[in-house]
Amino acid sequence: MPAPKKSTSKTAPAIAPASAPVSPAAVPQRRSTDDPVQSLQQAILRNLTSALARDRVTAKPRDWWIATSLAVREQILTRLIKTQGVHNKENVRRLYYLSLEYLMGRLFENNLYNTGLYDEARTALKDLGVDWESVRESEVDMGLGNGGLGRLAACFLDSLATLDFPAIGYGIHYEFGLFKQEFVHGHQVEHPDNWMIFGTPWEVVRPEYTTDVKIYGRVENVFDNNGNSHPRWTDTKTILGVPYDIPIAGYGTATVNLLRLWASRSTEEFDLVAFNSGGYVDAVREKAIGETVSKVLYPNDKTENGKELRLVQQYFFVSCSLRDIIRRHFRHEGNSWENFDDKVAVQLNDTHPAVAVAELLRILLDEHNFAWEKAWSIVTNTFGYTNHTLLPEALEKWGVPLFTRVLPRHTQIVYEINRRLMEVVEAKWPGDNKKKAILSLVEEGGAKAFRMANLAVVGSHAVNGVAALHTELLKKDLFPDFDNLYPGKFQNKTNGITPRRWLLDCNPRLTKLITEKLGSPTIWARDLDVLRGLEKFADDKAFQKEFMAIKRANKQDLATVIKADCGVDVSPDALFDVQIKRLHEYKRQHLNLLHILTLYRRLLQNPSLDIVPRVFVFGAKAAPGYDLAKNIIRAINVIGDRINKDDRINGKLKVAFLPNYRVSLAEKIIPASDLSEQISTAGKEASGTGNMKLALNGSLTIGTLDGANVEIGEEVGDDNIFIFGLKVPDVEKLDAEGYNPWNYYGADDELRAIVDWLGSDYFTPGESHAFGALHHSLLDGGDPYKVLADYRSYVQAQEKVDAAYRDTSRWAKMAILNTARVGKFSSDRTIREYAKDIWSLPSVAI
Template sequence: MSEFDPDAFEHDYRGTDPDEIQRSINNRLVYTIGKDPYTAVDHDWLNALSYVVRDRLIERWMETHRSYYRSGTKRIYYLSLEFLVGRSLNNALLNIGFRDSCEEALKRLGLDLEEILGMEHDAALGNGGLGRLAACILDSIATLDLPGTGYGIRYEYGMFRQALEENQQVELPESWLKAGNPWEFPRPEVVYKIHFGGRVMEYQDKKGRRHHDWIDAEEVLAMAYDTPIPGYHTETVNNLRLWSARASHDFDLACFNRGNYLKAVEEKAYSENLSKVLYPDDRASANQELRLRQQYFFVSASLQDILRRFLQQYESLRQIPEHITIQLNDTHPSIAIPELMRILLDKYKLEWQQAWKITQKTFNYTNHTLLPEALESWPVELMERLLPRHMQIIFEINRRFLLTVTHLYPNDMELLKRLSIIDEEGARRVRMANLAVIGSRRVNGVSQLHTDLLRQQTFADFHRLDPERIVNITNGITPRRWLNEANHNLSGLLRNVIGHDWVKDLSQLERLRAYANDSEFQQRFMLAKRANKARLADLTMLHLGSTIDPYTLFDVQVKRIHEYKRQLLNVLRVITLYNRICDGIAPDLVPRTILLGGKAAPGYLMAKLIIRLINDVAAVINNDPKSAPQLKMLFIPNYDVSTACDIIPAADLSQQISTAGMEASGTGNMKLALNGALTMGTLDGANIEIREQVGEENFFCFGLTADEIARKRQNGYDPRLHHEQDAELKRALDMIDQGYFSPTNPNRYKAILRSLIDDGDHFMVLADYRAYIQSDERANALYRDKAAWARAAILNTAAMGSFSCDRTVNDYARLVWGAVPIPHRKSRRIGRKSNHRGE
């Protein structure tokens, strides 16, 4: 530690050279953290540096929003129940361009930047792909100078922390806020009232018009917390506004005075549960109710905030679609459609047709789910109890819509049943996807196959009614996080060879094609990969006590654990490789390390059983001296954004093996290919477009197509035939069934065998097994040819330009939002007068 100098704390600087940053860090340590260098612990330095970086965002942030008001531009509002933003410090350092200066400043203080960065806790505000996509989209909106704001919930406990006990997943609380969050700004002055329950009173005005008042409802407060979202090498800093629940009354004083303290604070605790935890296990009806409350809570607060901002500038509500576009990320925020109708009808007294026209032109809906049974729905009884006015509005939306359909297709009752927002089969339910389609101007799929299947199957009837409504916008990933930040070794090599422009224009990676056959560049490319593998090996030893060999092929499947993603198929492949090694019939097998990671939803018992099977199989293989030199399998627990940034740059082979027609897009497939991993995958989701870009010869394709699977199901699929006729498959299944991997409980995996053989193998695991094994053999052969593999890996990275999230957001802006970039002039003046009350 350098000598303590009190004179260094005289001023707080805004500069970006190492001397000024060092002074700023010292100032923040003393005046914000309340420590001096002698008493500070590591986390104090992390917070001090974070505040210093945040300081350099604030003026850009303020000027960004002033420019939006000056321009009167159309605003983009992105509503998502998840934002998996990960760590913020390194991302901000790279985006505003002074990581090197901070590294030097910390060095002078005797500190290491990498160690400081590693202490930051992931913002655990999402489950997986949907939340990470939302974070990438916010990054690209800011980078492209588009006027956008994200809205979500500030969960106190995020996605659970996953641990393993006796090879089983255990869910532990993830209190990511326990050490504070220097990136957020509490806004106690931005508070909105949210209502639940109560009843609806109907009355007539003097002109005979019917009106409705929602009365006698319970009240919860939503308080805003703002997080700046900086674009890459631009002055734009946009906003992520998250809502935290507060009780409208702290406690019942009369109850307190009677000595019942717990009863006195009960209402407060119940109200604040709304933002307590991300996506509770919804098996219990009480948890289902909490999830619906969460959705309405953040939607209502967001719409009130959006309209408050709109009405600061404009007088006529008819102008809303000209100046506002709201994107619904999946169906979770779709209650926003009846909520906007309620506000326009009940608060501002608009006529129905006028309110509906405004609503329908304002919302757009991104679908992420193909399976009809997986589409979100809510019991009518629950909706009527929690949101009685909204249920009335939904009934009326449905009545008017079905009346229109009846005029177009009279006497087609089956069509009306399929299109209805209300599912009348059994206990009535509200189909949120139907509501989202009917109430939105545009609906988009997230890969070409996904969009085609939406048009042909999931929303085929809606597509027939309005062929222009459903559009394709293939997902993308931000190269800032997933290459520039996550893979220093490769990004440094790319900058040396093709410059820096690829970070903001990923199409520049095409220039790498010229180097694909260059033996020197191939060597440098694979040395970068080897360095990433060595780093991951060090981390697994440090955190898990497990040894992995960086000179083996790293074979990776990291994603949420789900039957359709087919981790089971991967396990069957691994058992087959193990058996071949033990039988001495795999002399040419490349030594490989199989890495898996992902969380199972707490209530998804089959997924949790699959995790246990993975670990049980790994325990046998890793401790068998016959297989150890050639094969190792490791499950990496608590897979999150930061863990992904460690694993993905090290991967050689990317397993994207979902059942064709079930994965909407996927973004892990893009991240892995961008970092030079070759894909082994089915023709599902964005795999199809990746294969088109990288070339068939650089992609290990296998398995049934979506059409073939549909025909197989229609004609009667019998998985027993595969079990009986394929000797290697039968052997692997019998080993699981007979307790080879669970000797203390041979019946442990009977449920898995039953699902695969007796219950019809819904996800076609057995049907694709042999093709998968053959694909693995092709990958093994190519990896033995080091030059050929290096060439294919380079071409994978070179071909990923179209999968930048910048392209995705440009497509949204052009095809859906009708929004244009607003460049900002550099301004460092604080406190300028403006005609608005702030964001």
């Protein structure tokens, strides 16, 4: 393996802005013929001409981005071929990661860092007279994911390759991402996210591995030559799955793994007869239907057609992936079904791929004539399942009629799995029909539905939660009977983030400072616990000054983005209070809003009130059909606009809701954050990973004891985090006693005034019920996420934040210790635990 480079840190000064653009006509510096910069420069120019038909005079920034990406891709693909050659020759055990989402963001700088070519690329382009910033900003975010689930999958791919674990990710090659978000009069407006309109230089299409996927049809019994009947799935429709490969380069290693994404294509491309008869629409109807499957991430499932498309999507990518896994296994002449689960580990990332349990079983039973017991043994030894939610309503279910229409044979298989499961339950708890109802794969009472989480639990040899608290609650509250039925099956794997993207890449100024103190990133970016070495500088006044100067420079950069995207002027000397995550009631952006209103009201009543100036930064998308979440977005925008324009408060409060939150925007917000809002209702957030990214970049957490906040507090220390609010037992007690938000509303004068203010037409003159849905949810709607119960504790914790921020030395020390002490939350640690405890996966050095 080639020796890692001594440093891949960015070359910009610690607090300096990007350098001014250089004329494209500048003459490159002469370098020796074996200079890697010159070699890369030549590759860039070659691709500029041969792939894009451009020269240096006519090339635009996007052309330079593509040409540079293709030059880097050449080296990545060379490493990929070598990696796959070694894996195939050694017949290694592989992990196959099934996820409906991969929130990859941009790959340009990430790939440059991971290949050790970052400095060479910057120098090569500089010598060609090309502005670096304009090149890097030419790349659009890949529209392959939505929230934490997809970003976790992306971090895991990075760590798997970095740690030399043989692995392939599988997903869907979405033509359109979730949506592009715009705000119109405060309202969220969704536009298509056509991220693939001009393609991407990072992928390679593999048409030779196109796979047939069968759906719909019916099941009939046929008899073999011995007079035995067998089910046969017939009269099906077929769509094609075409694989697109995105190479995943490890950092400081030669390993390159794969992300394989499936695009749907119709088997009926074009009806020439219909076309010639004038039926132009009919001529392409079947083609359009076939390609719809991979058209868009998360089609709206408010309609039956939307639900059906989601189910077809899930089965499509699962079927393609399992076929590909089986093909890979059997291309090695020494392999058979007898050693399939010795060579193959499949991880289900949430319930979206859970139908894989039934599909692999179907393949074994129907296509390879296995007896049930043997087939089931292979299935359960192959699969592991990661649960990502504590919300019962978020556990995926499919109505039996819909499931039967789309997958009739799988319906039979799920029922048979359930029949056998009920026999096991009866043996353990004789006559206990309540236990059977809880554990059954089939939800009875009203419309029948298949419980996909139950199927994933039963069909896997290991089930894991994603934070210590989450796993404890999984076993205690969500799946206690399954934990009893399968002792030892449930385990914890606390989430993590890749330090390559979430420090090395997104915060070059802090990277430079850390490198000066602790040495090359090839050490600490591969072993994040090395950051503990920063603890000795936490009280060093000079280091504190450098650390906070970097934070201020990052805040200045974000202030520029806020001005461009929101039209709001903000000061980098204010406290930047950040909440960036999916918009959902349990994440409680509306609790944050109540605090903003509290400060605003206090300032209106006392303009000379001495508070630390704050900039409240939001980034969030609400699901298109989630009306209350969209109402919360509008409330934040409309109230924020009023606050931003109110001269009476002297600019002490500013609110910026940045539109179209995405990975590349997070990379600008996170390094600039002072305060990280992690304020979900205790017991509702499985883990969170934004909390980890923000803490790593020196942002202090204000949060409840929920998800991974608990473990972050344990790592950074009670003095370096702001914890407030109800704990899980408190929430459970309130629910048991009958929670009544009116009690809190009536007992707290300030809270009552704020809630009434929110429910009035003060912020929307002439529109008295503008925030009616939000106001109703807090009172008459029962306040399901205990916003009013936690309000006073939250406000008091924010007052502690205000006091701490005034003490610049204290705040700097707290921020430094947050960066120094969150090494546990590297996704490298998480992946090592998965590899050891669930996948039994050895690493293979290339």
